[in-house]
Amino acid sequence: MTYEEFHPYSFTDAAGQPQGMSIDIMRRIADTAGRKVVFLPNRNPAGMLEELRSGAAEVTSLLALTPERLAAGLATQKLGAFELQVFVRGSGSIQNLGDLTGTTVGVVRGSFAISGARLIPFANLVEFETTDDLILPLLTGEIDAVVSAHNSFLMRLRMAEVEDRIAPLSPPLVTSAYGFVVAADNEPLRAQLNAAIDSSISAEFLAKLEQTWFGRSRTLWDNVLVRWGLLISAAMLAAILVLGYWFFYYRNQSAELTRDRASDQLLIGALDEVAAAIVIFDSDLKAIHWNHGFEVIFPSMVPSLKKGATMRQMILQSYFDGTIQNDLSDAEILKKVDGIIEALHRGQSEMRKVRTQDGRVFQARDVRLGAGHFASLRVDVTQLQHQQDTIAQQAVSLEVANEELRTFSAIAAHDLKAPLFSLLNLIEFMAEDMEEAGITLPQDVEANWLQMERLSHRMMRLVQDLLVYTTTQSESHRSEVIEPSPRLQEVLDLAGPREGIEVIIEANMPHLRVNPIAFDMVMRNLIVNALQHHDRNRGTIILSAQSDGDVVTLSLQDDGPGIPEEHREQIFAPFHRLSASTEGSGLGLAFVKKTVESWGGNVQVRPAQPRGAVFEVSFPRSAMQSETVDLRQTAG
Template structure:
C-alpha cells in the first residue's frame, strides 16, 4: 500500500468518526428531557418573534442554562405574570421567565439565585430642573402597566400617576411634555431610549426608587431541576458570561464614557497628560534652577573677587592632589610657587618646596618637613582638616586651612592674619604691663592701708586714755568739748572702717587654690554673730543648702556684707531677711531677699561700682564692690533683682561643691523647709 492510499484511508476514517460524533451528539440532544418554560411579552426580555419563536434576553439565558443543565427547552407563551404563576401551579409548566424575587413569588415554587435586578428609576428630560424625586410633587408621572411598575403607585402619593401599556407608548408624551417624568425598570426603559436614539435627551434621577433582584421560579415538585439550574447559574451565568447577551438585547450606550474601552483610553490619555504636565513642571523647575545657578555663579564670582581684595589666597587641588585652579590673590602672595603648580606639582611637593626655599618660615628639619607633607596628604585623603599658622619670609602671618572639597577636590586657603597677630602681641604686652601695675598698686594699697591703720589705732587708743583720765579725775567736760570728743571718736571709727574696706577690696582677688567645699549653713552662725543685726530683723535661713566650692573666709566677708547691707537699709520696724540656696546646672545659687524699700531698676547695675551710695545710710560704698569683685574671682556672678512684693533679691551664683546630688533645684521648693533665727 503506497503513501497516497494510506493518507486517503486516514482521511476517510477521520471524516467517518466526525460524522458519527455529530450523529451521536444529535441523538443525545434529542434524548435530553424537555423543559417547559413560560414567557410573556416584555421586550426585550422575552417576546414572540415574527417567525413565531420565543426571543429575547430572558429566552437566551434560559436556553444557555438548560443546555448546561442537560435539558431541551420548549417555550410556552403566557398573557401576564399572574397567568405564568397559575400555569406553574397547575403543573402545565416547569419554569417561569425572570420574575422579581419577592416573597409572593418565592412562595410559588423553588427560586433560583439572582440573575440580575430590576432597578425602578425615575426619568426626566434633560432640560427640566428636577434634581430630586420630591421635586415631582404635583407633577404628571407616567408608568407602564405591569406587576413591578405598578407597585410604585403607592410611592408617589404626591404625584399624578398616568398609566401606559408599553415603554414605547410613554416615550412620546415624555418628550412632548405631556408628562413630567417616567418611572420604569432601568434596563428596559434605557434600551427603548437607545432604540429611538433619544438617550441623550433623558436623564435618570438618583437614587433609584427601589432595587429588586430577579431570577427563575422552578415548580416545587422538581428539586432535581432546581439543583441542575443552580449549578448552571454558578458556572455559566456569571456577569462576564451574560454581558454579550445583555449588549445584544439591551444595546450599548452611545456615550463614549460608557464604552468598555473608554477606561483604558482614559488611562492612556490621562497618563500622557500627566506625563506632559510633569515634563512641563520639570522644564520650568529646570529653567528656574538654571537661572538660580547663574545668579549663584555671579554671587560666587563676587565672593572670589572680594576674597582677592582681602589678599586671601586659594588653591583647588584635584583627586590626584595636583593644582587645578588658584586665584589672583595666591599669585600675588606666593608668586614663587605658581611655576611649580603649572608644572603639575602635587600638594606634597608644593609643601616641601615652600619650606625648603624659605617661602614658609619654619625651624623644622628636612626630615620633619617631609613627614609633615606626607601626613598632610594622608589626613586630607582620610577626610580630615589641616590647620596651621604660616609665617612667610616677607614677615606676614597666614592662617592656612586645608580640607576636602566635595568628592574629588581639595582646597587650601591662606588668610592674612598679620594685623591680627600684631594686635594680639600688643594686647599680650599690655596685659603683662597691666598685671605688673596692678601688682604694684595692690602692694601700695596694702602698705598704705597698714600705714594708715596704725595711726588710726593709736588715735583711737589715745582718745580712750584721755576719756579714762578725765573720768578718773572726775572732770566733767563742757558739753561742746564732749561733743567734739564724740565726733572725733566717730570720725576715727569711720576712717578705720574705710581703711579696712579698702584693704579688703584690694585683696579681693582670691587665690583659687585655697577654695574648699563646704555647706553654707556651717558658717552662717558665725557670720550672723559678727554682723550685729538689729534683733527686730527676722532672719529665715534654709536648712541643708547644697555644697559650694569657694575660699571660706572670703565667703564670710561676702555674706556679712550682703546681710548687713540688707539689714541697715530696711525701712521697717520689724523687717525680714530670707537666705536660701538651690542647684542650677554646675552652680549653686544663693539668694538673699529682704522686704526693704528696694533698689530702682536703673540703679541695679551701678550699685556695684566702688564708692557708689544711693542713700544716706552710714557706709563707705565699697561693700558691694568688694562682693562683686570677690564673687567674680571665684568664677561666679552676682545680680540684683526686685522681690515679688517688696524689697530686693541679691542672687549670688557660686561654683558647686562635690556630692551635690539630692538638693533642691528651684527656690519654690524651699516652702516650709526653713528655720527662723
C-alpha cells in the first residue's frame, strides 16, 4: 500500500514507521484477508495514483473518491467521508460562507482542499506545504480563511491548543466519500478487500479509531491550570470567610494572574508548532522566547537571542551581517530600523518583504501582543514569490504573443483582401462582357453564378470584419445590437450547407447585443461542427432562441449521433476531437467556449431526443436591457 503524509490519516513517525487511521484500517483488513501488507510512503495523492498505474503499488491509503481518482483505479466500499471545511478566526468579521467572496484562502499544496477552495468566488488561493503551516497565517490575519479536511485540521488545532481561537463555518464546503483505491486491473484484490471490510470493519471500530487519532474537543476541565485554579479558589473561598474582604481581593488578583499565564502558555505552544521564525519580546523589546523554526531558519542569530538581544539589535544584526539583501548605507539602515521600532510603539504593524543573501524571501511583520509583549514573525514565502515572478514573466510573454497574433491576423486578412477584390471585379467584368455579347447562361449555371457572386461578397465582408476585429482592443467596445435570424442565414451561406441536411433558422429571434464578428465566428463553428459530424445522408439542424428570466439562450439542435456523456466536457478542450475521420484542428469548440465566456455567457451541450445533441449558448440579460435603448434610438 502506498500512503501519503496526511496526518493523522497516514504519516511516518519519528522511528520511520507508518502510522495513522488509514494504516490501522488496512492492517486490520489485511489480517482478516490473510494478506501481508508493505507500506510505501509518498508525498501526495497524485504520486500515489502514479504508483498505482505503474504497478509499484496495489492499493492506496484512504482517498476522496473523486471522478478523476475513480478513473485511475477501483474503489473499495466507502469507509467514511472527508468534509472540506472553511476555518476562520473566531473573532474575525467572516461569519458565514457568503462573506468569503474575494478573500485570501490558505490550502495545502496538492490536496483535495484546492478543488473545494476554488468554489469560493474570486478567492485568492495561497498554497502551503503542510497543514501546520496554515495555523499562524490564519491567527495573524495574513490569510482570511483556511480550507482543509475538517477532522485533521481540527486535530492540529487541538494539539496547538488554539481550538478556541479558530472556528469552522457551517455547512461544510464539500463532503466527499472516501475509501481505498485498488489498481484498475486488480478486481480480485478489490473483492477480497471488500469482503474483509464487511467482516471486520464496523461502525464502532471506525468511531473508536477516529477518537484515537483525532481526539476530542478540549473542555475547561482538561486544563490542568483550571483544575488547580478551581481547587485554589475553593481553598481561598474558605479563607475569605475567615479573613474577609481583603483576602477576597487578593484571591481575585491571583486568579487573574493564573489566567494570564495559561493564555501565554497556550500561545507559546501554538507558536512552537508552526513552521515559521517567531520571536516573542517583553515590554522593553527584549527577547524572552523563540520557536524552533527560528533556530532552523536563522541559526546565526540564536546566540544573540540567548544573550537577551532586543528587537532593534536583532533587526540591525540581520542588516549589518549581510543576512538580508540591501543596498542601504549604515545611516539609512539605522533610520529604517528606528522607524520600524517607533511605529511598533505607536501600535502600527506593517507587512514587509525581505530577501536573504541565499535567495530566500520572507514576509516580515512585527506586532504588539496585548499590553506587555511584542512579536517578530518571519514566514518563508520563497516558493510563492517564485511563482509570482513566473506569472509576471508569463504575463509579459503572453502579451507579446497576443500582439504578434493580432499583427499576423491583420496581415493575413489584409493579404486576402486584394485577391478577393480582384475576384469580385473579374466576376463583374465577365458579367458585363456576357451582357454585351448577348450570351444567356443556362438556368442552373446562372444560379451557380449568382451563388458564387453572393459568396464572394460574403467572403469580402468576412475579411473586412476580421480586419476590424484584429484591431479591436475590447469586446464590449465593439458590441452592437443584432438580429440573429437574418445574420444566421448569412453565417450558414459561409459555412457551406451539406447536401441532404436541412438547416432551419427560427424567425424573429430576440435581439442581442454582442460583438457581431465574434457572434458569426461562434455560430459558424457550431454549424460546421454539426454538419461535419452528422452520421446520416439526411438530417435536420434547428437554430432557435428563447428568453428566460436573466438570460437569452440560443440553441442549435441536430439529429446526428449525439455526444457520449463522458465526452461532453472534454469536447471544449483545445485539440480534442471525438473522431479522427472528420476534418478540423480540434480548436473550434475551444474557441466557442472561450469567446462565449468572454462576453459573460456560457455554452453547454445536452442530449437531444430521440437522438442527436443540443448546443446552448447563453447571453446575459443585461445585454437585452441595453438593446431596448439602442432600438428606440434607431427607430427615432
